[in-house]
Amino acid sequence: MSILDWFTKDDARNSRYEERLNIPGDLWAQCPQCKEAIYLKTLASNFRVCDCHYHFRLSPEERIQMIFDDGSFSEIDTTLEAVDFLKFADTEPYSDRLKKAKKKTKHADAIVIGMATLHQLPVNIGVMDFGFMGGSMGSVVGEKIARIIEHAIHNKFPLIIFTSSGGARMQEGIMSLMQMAKTSAALQQLSEVSVPYISVLCDPTTGGTSASFAMLGDVNIAEPGALISFAGPRVIEQTIRQKLPKGFQRSEFLLEKGMLDRVVHRRDMRNILTTLIRLLNPHTTKKDVV
C-alpha cells in the first residue's frame, strides 16, 4: 500500500487524517484542493502553498514569520479576554468554547495585534486566527482592531490587517454586530489623518468581517482562491435554489468584479506590501525610503 492510499476522497476521513498529520512527527500534509500528499518540509519552504496554488491556512505566528522582518513583531494587548455576558449556550456553552479555543491556539482570542517592520519600515499589524472559533468577531476582536487603528492614528505608521474570519460571533449577540460599526468607525478616523490601510483578505473572509473592516482597505489584496463573501455559498444556494458556478466568491472572481486591487501569491506578499506602504504613506520620511 502506498502512502497515497491513505488519502481517500471521503471528507470526514480526510479531516481525520489531516488532524493526525498535523501532530509533530508526521511528515505529510494533504492538500484540501488537489488531495495530493505534500512533504511538510517542502510545504514549509514553499510558503505553505501547494503546487496547485492552494494556500494553506496559517496561524498568526506562521504568517508574521513569513511576511515581516525577523523578530520585529511585538504584540500588544495580550490580556484582553472574552466574557460570556449573555450566558450563551448552543450545543456547548460559550465559556467552554472559549476555553477550548484558547488551549488549542494559545491565543486569548481570534486576532493578534502589534507592531512590526517590513524591510525596516514600521507598520501596525493585525492578524486574524481562523483556528480560534472560526476567526469570529466578538468584543475582543473588535476592541483590538479599534486599538491598533488608534495606534496607527497616533504613530502615523501604515496599518495592515490580515483577515480570516467567518463573521460576527453569534455567542455575543448584538454586541458582536456592533463591532462591525466600531471597527469601521475607527477606520473613518484613520482616513481623516491620511494613514494608509491595506486589507489582506485570506481564506475565508465572510459575513460581518467582510461587511466591515476587511472591505475597507485603501488597498484590498487577497490571497489566491480565498472565499470572500457577505452571505455564504450555502445560504445563497438555499435562497436562489440553484448551484453556484465554480469559482464564485473566490478571490479571482472578486478581482474581476472590481472588489479587490490585486490577488497576490504568498511568496510575493512581503515585497508587494513593502512597496505599497512605501509609496502610499505620506508620513514616510525621506530616510525611511530605501
Add this chain to the structure above:
Amino acid sequence: MKALDFEKPIYDLQEKIDELRQLAASTDMDLQSDIDAIEARADMLKAQIYASLTPGQIIQIARHPNRPNTLALANLLCSDFVELKGDRCFRDDPSIVGGVGTLGQYRVMIIGHQKGSDTKEKIRRNFGMPHPEGYRKALRLMKMADKFGMPIVTFVDTPGAYPGKEAEERGQAEAIAKNLKEMTGLCVPVVSVVIGEGGSGGALGIAVSNRILMLEYAVYSVISPEGCASILFRDASRAEYAAEKLKITAQDVVDLGIADRILPEPLGGAHHDWQVVSETIAAALADELDRLSALSREAVKADRYQKFRSFGRYKDTAIQAVSALPSAKSSKSSKKKL
C-alpha cells in the same frame, strides 16, 4: 388583520362579541350585560397576553405584515414628503426608500427599509432585503443631507441584506462596510428608529446613528433566530430558544446599552393604530433632534463616534476588570515578544 397564533383566544372572543351584537340587533333581546362581561374578559386576556410575550412572540409582532412602514410613516410625519430614488450607479432598489420633508421645525432626510404589505409589493420590494444599490442609494441621500445640513432619520425594518448571487457580484459586503464607515463621518444628527425587524448587517448598514430608538415590539439581532438555530444548534426548530438566548427585544437591546430608548406601542402592537405610532415617533424625534441640533457639527460627529467606540464587553486580565467603556490607550504592561 392577520391574527398571530398566540392572539387567537383574543380574536375568538372578539368573534363571540360580534355574534352577540348581531343577535342583539336582529332581536329584541337585551344582551348588553353579557356583551360587557365578555368584553371585559377580552380586555383582561389582552392585557395578560401582551404583558408576558416571549421573544419568539415579540418577533412575530415585529414581522407583522400590517405594521407601519417607512413610506407610510414618512407621509404621516411630513405633509410635504418627497421621495428620491436611485443610486446613480446601477438602479433604484425598492427595498430601501428615502426622501425629504419637514418634520416639526426641521427639514429632514428620511431613509428606511420598505418590506411591502401585499404579495405583489413584497416581491417588488424583495421583502425588504436590499441589494448593494440600496445601501449606495441610502449613502447618496445621507451625503446630500450632510451637504444641506439636514438631520437624518432612518427607519430600520429588514430581515437582512439579500443573500443572492447578483448582490454578491455587485459587492454587498463592500456596500454595507462603506456605509458603516461613511456614516461615522457625517456631521448632521442621525437618529434611527427600529420599527420592525433589525436584521443584522442589513439593518446596521443604515443605523450608525447618534441615537437608536426602538419601538416596543421591534427586535434587533446579529442573526435571525432561525438562522442561529440552524447554524449553531443545527436544528431550525430551536428558533424560539435561540430568540431567547440572542437577547433581541427592545428591552434587551436597551439593557445591553446599545439602544437608547423604547417607544411604546398601542396594546397588541403598532399595526393596530398607525396614527398613534406616528405621533409617538414624531414626539420622540422632535425631542432627540432638539438635543442634537444644539451641538456643533464636529460635536455631533464626535458624539456618534464615541457611542460606537464604546460598544463591547470584555475583560482585561492585566487590570482585572470587566470593561464596557474601555480607554482608548492600550496597557503597556501587556506587551509580549513573539
